[in-house]
Amino acid sequence: MAIVEVAIIPIGTGSTSVSQYVADCHKVLEYEKNIKLALTPMGSVLEGDLDLILAAVRKMHEVPFDNGAMRVSTTIRIDDRRDKSASIEQKLKSVQEKMDQP
Amino acid sequence: MAIVEVAIIPIGTGSTSVSQYVADCHKVLEYEKNIKLALTPMGSVLEGDLDLILAAVRKMHEVPFDNGAMRVSTTIRIDDRRDKSASIEQKLKSVQEKMDQP
Amino acid sequence: MAIVEVAIIPIGTGSTSVSQYVADCHKVLEYEKNIKLALTPMGSVLEGDLDLILAAVRKMHEVPFDNGAMRVSTTIRIDDRRDKSASIEQKLKSVQEKMDQP
Amino acid sequence: MAIVEVAIIPIGTGSTSVSQYVADCHKVLEYEKNIKLALTPMGSVLEGDLDLILAAVRKMHEVPFDNGAMRVSTTIRIDDRRDKSASIEQKLKSVQEKMDQP
Numbered sequence: 302m303a304i305v306e307v308a309i310i311p312i313g314t315g316s317t318s319v320s321q322y323v324a325d326c327h328k329v330l331e332y333e334k335n336i337k338l339a340l341t342p343m344g345s346v347l348e349g350d351l352d353l354i355l356a357a358v359r360k361m362h363e364v365p366f367d368n369g370a371m372r373v374s375t376t377i378r379i380d381d382r383r384d385k386s387a388s389i390e391q392k393l394k395s396v397q398e399k400m401d402q403p
Numbered sequence: 404m405a406i407v408e409v410a411i412i413p414i415g416t417g418s419t420s421v422s423q424y425v426a427d428c429h430k431v432l433e434y435e436k437n438i439k440l441a442l443t444p445m446g447s448v449l450e451g452d453l454d455l456i457l458a459a460v461r462k463m464h465e466v467p468f469d470n471g472a473m474r475v476s477t478t479i480r481i482d483d484r485r486d487k488s489a490s491i492e493q494k495l496k497s498v499q500e501k502m503d504q505p
Numbered sequence: 506m507a508i509v510e511v512a513i514i515p516i517g518t519g520s521t522s523v524s525q526y527v528a529d530c531h532k533v534l535e536y537e538k539n540i541k542l543a544l545t546p547m548g549s550v551l552e553g554d555l556d557l558i559l560a561a562v563r564k565m566h567e568v569p570f571d572n573g574a575m576r577v578s579t580t581i582r583i584d585d586r587r588d589k590s591a592s593i594e595q596k597l598k599s600v601q602e603k604m605d606q607p
Numbered sequence: 608m609a610i611v612e613v614a615i616i617p618i619g620t621g622s623t624s625v626s627q628y629v630a631d632c633h634k635v636l637e638y639e640k641n642i643k644l645a646l647t648p649m650g651s652v653l654e655g656d657l658d659l660i661l662a663a664v665r666k667m668h669e670v671p672f673d674n675g676a677m678r679v680s681t682t683i684r685i686d687d688r689r690d691k692s693a694s695i696e697q698k699l700k701s702v703q704e705k706m707d708q709p
Contacts, residue, residue: 304444304445306443306444306445306446308480310616310618310680312616312618312623312625313620313621313622313623313624314619314621315619315620315621316619317484317486317487317618317619317677317678318497318619319618320494320497320498320501321501323498323501324498324501324502324504325501327498327502328502339443339444340495340498340499341408341441341443341445341448341495342406342408342441342448342450342491342494342495343406343408343443343448343480343482344408346443346444346445348444351563351566352563355559355563359555359556359559362555362583362585366585366587371586371587371588371623372584372585372586372587372588372623373583373585374582374583374584374585374616374680375581375582375583375585376480376580376581376582376583376682377579377580377581377582377583378410378445378478378578378579378580378581379566379577379578379579379580379581380445380576380578381566381570381576381577381578381579382419382575382576383570383575383576384419384575384576385419389444392422392444393442393443393444395420395422396422396425396426396429396442397442399422399423399425399426399427400426400429400430402426412514412516412578414514414516414521414523415518415519415520415521415522416517416519417517417518417519418517419516419517419575419576420517421516453665453668454665457661457665461657461658461661464657464685464687468687468689473521473688473689473690474521474686474687474688474689474690475685475687476514476578476684476685476686476687477683477684477685477687478580478682478683478684478685479681479682479683479684479685480680480681480682480683481668481679481680481681481682481683482678482680483668483672483678483679483680483681484677484678485672485677485678486677486678508648508649510647510648510649510650512684521688521690521691522701524698524701524702524705525705527702527705528702528705528706528708529705531702531706532706543647543648544699544702544703545612545645545647545649545652545699546610546612546645546652546654546695546698546699547610547612547647547652547684547686548612550647550648550649552648580684582614582649582682584649586623588623589623593648596626596648597646597647597648599624599626600626600629600630600633600646601646603626603627603629603630603631604630604633604634606630
């Protein structure tokens with residue numbers, strides 16, 4: 302299980318708004334029942350099997366092209382930990398607990 | 404007002420756990436009343452004046468060194484939009500609304 | 506043809522040096538005759554078919570685990586342009602020419 | 608001394624070409640005699656004092672706005688190593704030597 306952040310930016314579309322592209326990218330994930338999604342203000346965080354996630358990201362990257370963009374910049378950050386089970390929930394909880402300590 | 408994501412990774416600490424470092428980095432932000440923080444599973448998202456944020460990020464980057472790390476990898480992504488007021492809340496809402504459309 | 510930057514960081518190895526890991530990751534590319542590689546001080550830049558590149562990056566990401574790391578942070582940035590043919594050489598030349606103008 | 612990669616992308620300009628923006632960003636560095644620059648196909652790599660570099664990056668980030676862009680996405684990756692002196696040249700050499708070993 303890996304946790305992966307994706308940010309997809311269409312370039313040269315003539316509009317500063319990218320939320321429709323981001324929303325369309327997420328529709329790809331509706332059929333990916335084994336990938337958990339957390340939306341953040343700077344991208345999407347996916348949790349699941351790394352190969353499944355990378356296949357989904359590959360599809361997401363194609364979405365702006367399908368909607369007319371001619372250049373797309375996609376940033377992917379993989380956090381892959383194999384000494385213990387990692388999850389979106391556990392990562393957030395682990396930091397929050399330490400922040401709450403005096 | 405800009406929105407900035409920060410991810411700080413200490414290298415060579417001998418431990419796969421980084422949550423204590425992340426929590427300590429956030430403590431820097433406790434005194435930054437004009438910066439809004441959203442914790443994500445892959446980093447921290449800050450909202451506020453760009454110069455204020457970059458000064459805070461500079462301090463956050465120093466925290467792992469103060470705690471013994473000898474090498475730190477810090478990734479910063481700035482989303483700076485000046486044609487309209489952008490906020491963490493508005494960005495999330497804008498994507499969510501479009502995802503909810505059929 | 507896409508251009509993709511990859512940076513692979515092992516976490517918790519106890520050593521601040523990562524060059525052996527980076528070198529080993531590149532050995533994966535020796536057999537990828539259709540991917541062009543440019544080494545940079547901050548990662549590796551690959552040029553070629555996007556699917557071929559992502560398959561190679563997937564293998565590169567595995568290398569630190571094969572060498573004993575238990576956590577790996579991999580950052581991938583894809584620049585995919587479809588209105589004209591893009592290459593590492595052309596991108597560098599295009600910027601350099603404009604920098605040389607008075 | 609730190610090594611920092613910067614990639615600056617204007618959003619919504621209506622053109623897929625960004626090389627003029629990148630070239631203009633680099634002109635900021637012409638007067639920064641204590642920062643060493645290496646151009647890569649995916650951004651700019653700067654070497655020098657971290658505070659000097661971040662001040663220069665802040666100016667670079669402003670350049671697309673000065674040229675009419677209304678939204679700019681800037682990605683910064685800092686590699687800061689304090690157990691030994693790091694340089695662009697030494698990092699490249701260190702990986703290359705290990706790649707050349709059989």
